[in-house]
Amino acid sequence: MRLFWELTKRAFQRQLTYRAAMLAGLITNIFFGILRAAVLVALYGARREVVGMSVQDAVTYTALSQATIAYLSIFGWYDLMNSVNSGEVASDLLKPLNYLHFWLAQDLGRALVAFCLRGVTVMLFYALFFDLTVPQGVGQWAALTVALILSWFLSFGWRFLVNLAAFWTPNARGIGRLAFGLAWVLSGFFLPLRFFPGWFIMLCNFTPFPSMVNTIIEIYLGLLTGSALWQALAVQLLWAIALLVASQVVLRAGVRHLVVQGG
């Protein structure tokens, strides 16, 4: 257990050294957020509210979706498959910590830094220039915290699983790009899922992706309350468990199959 937290701390410190890159990333997030906000406002036109979201909610949505980018490594995470390609995986598998826990610990460190330096910061910047919706009441904040934690587990599970493709094929990067690209669109990251036609939302709900981003946003904006809220959190939990279990299973098969590359 101590080893786990040691790894997390190391990863946390390592990520902190990328401060300059994070600042640059932050500026990019803000720029894209402004573009997306403009598009949504233009779509709204004269409307004050669409499917329960006000214009202010829509602008807050763009801030939130940008804020999750770094935290959940939405644009892809290839560290594991890179370690397979470099051959490092051989020594990683020999370490006295379950391989999945090994990566989980490191991702936690990374995610914590990302959350502070490119998550909260995006929201704070936005709050300076825009009127943002803010969660009301302890209950909503508590639910948001739970959703954020579950989201991270889910996201890790998905990214880990996708990266395991490297145990089988050298084309893992292409598979990764496709898999992560799929997650962008179906998670409510690009446009709020609420705005899509019902059949599309239904299709998305067969995947873990809405639980990654859309759920967090809808809880934050107070669009999910009561039983709907509990249901959303339960769905997140179930998907997180499913993905992590699948990861362990696939990992076991992958290790058996592994072809180690690199000199």
Added chain:
Amino acid sequence: MQQLGYTLDIYRRLINVQVRSQLQYRASFLLDVMATMLTLSMFFVSLALVFQRFGTLAGWTLGQVAFLWGMVEIAFGVMDMIFSGFDPAAFGQRVRRGTFDQLLLRPLNITVQVLGDEFLLRRLGRIAQGVVIFALALSLADIQWTLGKLVYLPCVLIGLVCFFGALFIAGATLTFWTIESIEAINILTYGGTEMMAYPMHIYPDWLRRFFTYLVPASFLNYYPALYFLDKPDPFGFSPVLRFVAPLVGIGLLAAALAFWRFGITHYQSTGS
């Protein structure tokens, strides 16, 4: 003249090598192209689906937005295929590692070398996706075609390709001095692409002015689109400005190449 012919011949050979080696792994190549097409087109499909709920975007129909979007995607894809050697992220790495120096030692035009170094055929995925979106635009938006418009269309495309190419080249040149500039350039290229896919009048004044007067992106896609789609200019500029796209694009490319020459001449290696 003979020098030019020789240089072009070298470029053609370099490209040839790139294309053949990339097509070697045909399955991998096709997978890559398909994956790119799929992921990129999903963004437009998302917008199209959401459009059903809203009807218009600041007075523009889906077909009209698709016109902007398609043009930008095609142009950026073409640029990325040709100018990939100048991609600031990759180029910056080469400068850092010192591997750029060996190109300078060769008795070949350095610009051609960098261009010929990376010709990414798989960008066809982005281009193809752009073509599909543009085709959709043509079928949805009721464009009144004239001979003038037909002649001007490829000019606008060339202007856009030159514009993006200029950004890449300028960005690559900046990496001679600083690696931090890469993110700023990424905002202009990827952010610019995203921005130009929508009508400029939706953006806050300060942003629009920046991309009209400082980086003249407005004249490359939006203003020509006003001409093609027979739309009035909400800012009341002279209608002449709808036709400056190719000039602006080529002008910026020329400026970027001049900057590149300057950078090469004053380049001091990181040392080995």
